[in-house]
Amino acid sequence: MKKAILVLALLGATAAGAAWALSAPTRMSAEDASALRQGDAANGELVFWAGGCASCHAASGAKGEDLLKLGGGLRLETPFGIFVAPNISSNTADGIGSWSLEDFANAMTHGTSPDGRNYYPAFPYTSYIRMSADDLGDLFAFLKTLPSVDGKAADHDLGFPFNLRRGIGLWKRLYLKPGPVISEPVTQDGLDTVLWERGRYLVEGPGHCGECHTPRDFAGGLELTRWLGGAPAQTGEGSIPDITPTDGGFGGWNAADIAYYLESGFTPEYDSVGGEMVHVQENMAKLPASDREAIAAYLKAIPPVAVQPN
Incomplete structure (x- = not known):
């Protein structure tokens, strides 16, 4: 009996260790990181609009220049709980002003924070993983030109088990894929x-x-x-x-x-x-x-x- 309990305990510990290892936040490879470059803010503005950054990170109802004040705070009510868009302004304390380009690229393509936490996929890094190194550098350069906004956004409001952020690492193993969804067009007839x-x-x-x-x-x-x-x-x-x-x-x-x-x-x-x-x-x-x-x-x-x- 004692031997069976010991075996079960060892199996449980092994499974827990494997789950912990598999759920670890991932980062881009050294090769991918080496492709990053300081970008062109003018092109980064186009990437900014294509990516819809202001739609989540500007204040609700913002118009005109206020769309460039990215203090966050938008509440996204979903079946998994309430996610709150963070401050991604150039503020060094409350936003991303102290981030490096590699920090930014890891967040965008791997859903991993500079301090090594998994981001929730309410932040659409499952799509952003397909972005080019050039566009990531350009977008980061543009974001650094935008106003600094004081104040951290509120925390997410999530119940168990969705509040266990580490588990998102396992989710990313299943759903974070860099390749194209559609490999080729269904018709070549007159198509550019x-x-x-x-x-x-x-x-x-x-x-x-x-x-x-x-x-x-x-x-x-x-x-x-x-x-x-x-x-x-x-x-x-x-x-x-x-x-x-x-x-x-x-x-x-x-x-x-x-x-x-x-x-x-x-x-x-x-x-x-x-x-x-x-x-x-x-x-x-x-x-x-x-x-x-x-x-x-x-x-x-x-x-x-x-x-x-x-």
């Missing part, structure tokens, strides 16, 4: 593949469109077999639409319709953008027309959700 690849980068990477438009499984991971096929809203009520080229999605829209919608906020039926998409559309309107055209080209040449590959 360079434009399509730019659209893929924007949608799957900094634009993080899949974080809202793709359904999630029981653990909160994206169901990539239903990529962009619509999902229940993660915050608030209602649903987020299918934006694949199906009858229920963008099937009836051509690429020019999509690009114009992202620029103006008007649909082909002369309806106007609403809900949380208002912020996204306003951000996309600040990008070059070629980027909106690239997004449209990508969305028109991905698999309809009903025939999405496994």
